[in-house]
Amino acid sequence: MNIPRLSLYRPEKGNDFKFLDRIILEQFQIGGTDLFVHKYLGPISPTDGESTPGVPTQTNPIGELGIQDLVLLENRDRHYDPDVYVIRGIYTMQDLDFNLSQFGIMLNNDNIFMHIHLRNCVEVLGRKIMSGDVLELPHLIDDYALDDTTVALKRFYVVQDVTRASNGFSQTWYPHILRLKCVPMVDTQEFSEILNADAGAGDGTTIGDLMSTYNQSIAINNSIVAQAEADAPLSGYNTAQYYVIPTRGTSVDYLDSDGDGRILDTWDAGDDHTDASNDPMNEDHTVDASMILHSPSKDYYIGYLTGDGKPPNGAPYTFGITFPTQGLVTGQFHLRTDYFPNRLFRYNGTSWIKFEDDVRMTLTNTYDKNTPNTNSSTSTYSTKIRETHKTSFINNNNTTTIAGQIIQERQALSQVLKPRADN
Amino acid sequence: MQYAYDGQIKRYLTQFMRLMSNFSYKDASGNLKQIPVRYGNMNRQVAQILNKNSENTMQTAPFIACYIKNMEVARDRTQDPTYVGKMNIRERAVDEMGNEYLNIQGANYTIERIMPTPFNLTFVADIWTTNTDQKLQILEQMLVLFNPSIELQTTDNYIDWTSLTTLELKELTFSSRQIPQGVEQDVDIATLSFYTPIWITPPAKVKKLGIITKIIASIFEEPPGTAAGIPNANYDDTGEIEFFPGRNPISINVTTLGNMSVLILDNTAKLIKPKNIYSNLNNNSVNPPVNFGVNPTWINLLDYYPGKFIAGLSQIRLLKHDGNEIVGYLSLNPVDDSIMQINFDIDTVPLNTLLVDSNGLNPRGTVDAIVNPQTFDPRPLLPNRSLGWPVNDTRYLILDDLTQDTEAWKNQDNSYFHANSNDIIQWDGTKWNTIFNSLTASSPTYITNSRTGIQYVWNTESWTKSYEGIYDPGNWRLIL
Numbered sequence: 090m091n092i093p094r095l096s097l098y099r100p101e102k103g104n105d106f107k108f109l110d111r112i113i114l115e116q117f118q119i120g121g122t123d124l125f126v127h128k129y130l131g132p133i134s135p136t137d138g139e140s141t142p143g144v145p146t147q148t149n150p151i152g153e154l155g156i157q158d159l160v161l162l163e164n165r166d167r168h169y170d171p172d173v174y175v176i177r178g179i180y181t182m183q184d185l186d187f188n189l190s191q192f193g194i195m196l197n198n199d200n201i202f203m204h205i206h207l208r209n210c211v212e213v214l215g216r217k218i219m220s221g222d223v224l225e226l227p228h229l230i231d232d233y234a235l236d237d238t239t240v241a242l243k244r245f246y247v248v249q250d251v252t253r254a255s256n257g258f259s260q261t262w263y264p265h266i267l268r269l270k271c272v273p274m275v276d277t278q279e280f281s282e283i284l285n286a287d288a289g290a291g292d293g294t295t296i297g298d299l300m301s302t303y304n305q306s307i308a309i310n311n312s313i314v315a316q317a318e319a320d321a322p323l324s325g326y327n328t329a330q331y332y333v334i335p336t337r338g339t340s341v342d343y344l345d346s347d348g349d350g351r352i353l354d355t356w357d358a359g360d361d362h363t364d365a366s367n368d369p370m371n372e373d374h375t376v377d378a379s380m381i382l383h384s385p386s387k388d389y390y391i392g393y394l395t396g397d398g399k400p401p402n403g404a405p406y407t408f409g410i411t412f413p414t415q416g417l418v419t420g421q422f423h424l425r426t427d428y429f430p431n432r433l434f435r436y437n438g439t440s441w442i443k444f445e446d447d448v449r450m451t452l453t454n455t456y457d458k459n460t461p462n463t464n465s466s467t468s469t470y471s472t473k474i475r476e477t478h479k480t481s482f483i484n485n486n487n488t489t490t491i492a493g494q495i496i497q498e499r500q501a502l503s504q505v506l507k508p509r510a511d512n
Numbered sequence: 513m514q515y516a517y518d519g520q521i522k523r524y525l526t527q528f529m530r531l532m533s534n535f536s537y538k539d540a541s542g543n544l545k546q547i548p549v550r551y552g553n554m555n556r557q558v559a560q561i562l563n564k565n566s567e568n569t570m571q572t573a574p575f576i577a578c579y580i581k582n583m584e585v586a587r588d589r590t591q592d593p594t595y596v597g598k599m600n601i602r603e604r605a606v607d608e609m610g611n612e613y614l615n616i617q618g619a620n621y622t623i624e625r626i627m628p629t630p631f632n633l634t635f636v637a638d639i640w641t642t643n644t645d646q647k648l649q650i651l652e653q654m655l656v657l658f659n660p661s662i663e664l665q666t667t668d669n670y671i672d673w674t675s676l677t678t679l680e681l682k683e684l685t686f687s688s689r690q691i692p693q694g695v696e697q698d699v700d701i702a703t704l705s706f707y708t709p710i711w712i713t714p715p716a717k718v719k720k721l722g723i724i725t726k727i728i729a730s731i732f733e734e735p736p737g738t739a740a741g742i743p744n745a746n747y748d749d750t751g752e753i754e755f756f757p758g759r760n761p762i763s764i765n766v767t768t769l770g771n772m773s774v775l776i777l778d779n780t781a782k783l784i785k786p787k788n789i790y791s792n793l794n795n796n797s798v799n800p801p802v803n804f805g806v807n808p809t810w811i812n813l814l815d816y817y818p819g820k821f822i823a824g825l826s827q828i829r830l831l832k833h834d835g836n837e838i839v840g841y842l843s844l845n846p847v848d849d850s851i852m853q854i855n856f857d858i859d860t861v862p863l864n865t866l867l868v869d870s871n872g873l874n875p876r877g878t879v880d881a882i883v884n885p886q887t888f889d890p891r892p893l894l895p896n897r898s899l900g901w902p903v904n905d906t907r908y909l910i911l912d913d914l915t916q917d918t919e920a921w922k923n924q925d926n927s928y929f930h931a932n933s934n935d936i937i938q939w940d941g942t943k944w945n946t947i948f949n950s951l952t953a954s955s956p957t958y959i960t961n962s963r964t965g966i967q968y969v970w971n972t973e974s975w976t977k978s979y980e981g982i983y984d985p986g987n988w989r990l991i992l
Contacts, residue, residue, distance in 0.1 A: 132540075133540045133541065134540070135540055136540070136541065136542055139540075139542075144540075157540070158645060161643070161644040161645055163643045163644060163645065165539070165540070165642075165643040165645055165646070166539050166540035166541065185567055187556075187559070187560075187563075187567075199567070229568065230568075231566040231567070231568045233566075234564045234565060234566035234568065234569070235561070235564045235565035235566070236564045236566075242564070242566050242568035242569060243568060244567075244568045245570065273570070273571075274570060275570060275571050275572065275573050275642060276570045276571065276572040276573070277572065277573040277574070277642040278537070278539050278545070278642065278643065278646065279642060279643070281539065284570075297570075300568070300569060300570045301569070301570045301571075301572050302562050302563065302569060302570065302571055302572050303548065303572040305562055306548035306550060306562075306572055306575070307546060307548050309548070309550050310529075310533055310546075310548045310549050310550060313526060313529045313530065313533065313549065313550065314529075314530050314533050314534070316526050317526045317527050317529070317530035318530075320523050320526060320527070320666060320667050320668075321527065321665045321666060321667050321668045321675070322668060323668060324663070324665060324668075325665075325668065326668050326669065326670040326675075327668045327669070327670065328670050329613070330603060330604055330613055331601060331602060331603060331604065331670070332602040332603055332604045332605075332616075332617045332618065333602075334602065334617070334815055334816065390601075390670060392670065393676070395670065402604060402615045402616075403604065403613055403614070403615040404615060449668075452527070452530065452531075452665060453530060453533070453534065454530075454531070454533060454534040454535065455534060479656075479657065479659075480657075483653075483656075
């Protein structure tokens, strides 16, 4: 009599496997917790015209198999399914410690190892869960976060590694359980699609707005910049509050060189414009006793980057791209805005003499000329683009027309005047 | 030690974080995202607050954390620790509300700054990124700025000589990860280290403007003989060498602002044109003096002086022969700005010289009147139309000689009194006595005429008003 050889292993996944698989799934259903899965769909293709051999347009029919950057071998801009899938998982709870050891960033080192049912995962997601998928653990929602919003904070993990759990094999030698190594999700470029989704608060707030420290970090950063701008608004030195005596000579022996009894440079009948009420500079200014002084012919408070394009002693001035030609007054100031940097001139009765250049510049790296730093308390300076000798090559939105074509002045050096494609 | 803290190192750190700020990266969709920067050595409690007191809060990346890694004394930049640098600053006046600067002169200051202490700071910027492309974008934008350094400025104060320094990129650790990666995929950090020479300074001294308003240049004659008067000592000897005593100045040249003289008369001061302005001394041909006009105004001169003119408080000081000064408080004449009204401090006016009578009694520094003895009769007219005798201790300064027998100056014993011009005479009840003899008096004698209140001084030749007159440049000054 032949007794059949007993073997739980079968070359095919037979009924024993299926029986055990159902039992194991039942265990997950009974004892596991819900996992909301944000399914990774593949990398985002570059915008039109931006693709390169190293960063190609994604054409793979299975999106998840695409690689965004073939040089650096990374998928940094990821596309996620807007639908959320629910599966069950089991993991061991652990105590968390915040780590503040190095970066000024509070990290929690709570890598967790999640176990999920393999077949159930494939049936729900349509594929095996993979690295890059994001898990949302609804049972870890924090209802008591120190926040003024009414939305509870969710808990997100990113699947980093997926392996078959060693304890997930049944007697049939076939696996039933996957072991996921999960790390806390960080608000970064890779997960922007998830974080930019509406949080459901009804006010347009995104999940990232609620969950991330980004907005707070930017606010702190802006406060630091505002403090720095308060300490040093512009490069160089501010001398606007100082008074410059308008002298007539260069030494005490010649303080009154024309012998008219006047030491200071003041108006008199010999001046070319004696009626201050007709002075075009004073149209909007009250003429007071101080106006009898001529404007200083030179600045006393000079030094490294002290020119601000403004006359000393708060004297009035005009500005434009040409010099005024009528109603000229000795001592009149005019700022030529077509000079870079702007140049302040003083009329000495016959000629316009250079007085100073406006060389003071913001020290803040404004990152976008069209997006001023509106959070700064000193927005005047934040909106001034930093254009020093070097940064004028970077902060440059100028265009120029050459041979009938409008081109951007700022171009990457490697791309300048390269042959154009015929198409 | 008094508490003194100005947040100097914190300002360097603030400016460093400002320099690291406002960089951004671009994602595949072309969106720009600003990279936050903050201080690296954060307090745990603040970190919990940023986390909203929840472990669910997500950290953000990329991120830049800045901190000071090291600070050491820069002995190679140590300079004279006792050096004091001075700056003279004139401020614009502000309106009464203190909100707006005016275009007239305000307060004036002299700022004294002591030599600051040099240090070298090492700043570190940790750049935390989640992918290599982010890191390359950030580094490329940052690194081009350092060739090898850029300026770092902590204040825009013209007086702060410690405000400007440089930030030099010294070291770059591209990645904190091991390559190839192991089991764990740690956060990736690029570390930039910067070297910054800085100075830390004690507080400055802010004083009233102390610019030079008078220069005295004296030329001394050489004593006869060869090196007779020169001390037999080396010039590098630190011992006392008195070179000038015993030598007479050949000339003293005093230069003041505008070289103006001042006329003091009837409690007023008036500027007058400078004297003796020569343009060509080599040919011994003296050009006519430069015409300085007749009415220089005080307003023009006051702007040059340190301090702000305050009517009733600003002083004029007149130098006396004995080296002491007469102090007067100034206020500008409202209708003539070439005239200053003076209210003299009587404590600084010269004291009257006490003259005693012939018996050595009744010391007094005043005379009852200044009279011409040829025309003045000291005898009072009595009610019965007869002439009486002067009041006892009556004193007169006489302007003319009294050498002839004059009826009006008879004594009670019918003898005639004789005296010389400029003498001071006194009636002792029975006869006239000379208590100040102008022929023998030599030292300056100050006497006040009780009738007018004007003080006079005897200059060995004549009586003059004691402090009224013209004061040349160098013999008067203003304290505003």
